[in-house]
Amino acid sequence: MPSERTEVQVRPGAEGDLEALTEIYNHYVRETSITFDTVVFTPEERRPWLLSHPEDGPYRLMVATAADSQEILGYATSSPYRVKPAYSTSVETTVYVAPEAGRRGIGTLLYTALFEALAGEDLHRAYAGIAQPNEASTRLHERFGFRYVGTYREVGRKFGRYWDVAWYERPL
Structure with a gap:
């Protein structure tokens, strides 16, 4: 388990990260309504x-x-918002942090690096869907200038119940 004082580096993802990234994502598949x-x-x-x-x-x-062990602590992505050509200047962003690395500012570091990397791209808006409730994700997105635009009510069913997804956007 990484210590609270572990220095963190952020870099582009690579094929060698696949197993660790899959493990992090699968935690959220198994244990949460976040995905x-x-x-x-x-x-x-x-x-x-x-x-x-x-x-x-x-x-x-x-x-x-x-920085010391190269253990993957989390990741952030920008992905196509929708597949139709008119959406090409919009992206959907997301962050996943390893369960043992939460509450250490990893999400902030990841989004900082992601939005810096996207600064030179031909993009107009970023969108984020946040399954509710998720106060930590809401705070992170608002810290990065995302503004609430609406909620899809009971749009997803997982663990035997329906979940709302709040949608946020920010200019790029």
């Missing part, structure tokens, strides 16, 4: 997702690692 995936992934099943986030362009993957 609406309901079945865990193998690293091989997750490979197309990783490959869809190159080191340049509007769709990025940033990874936070412990």
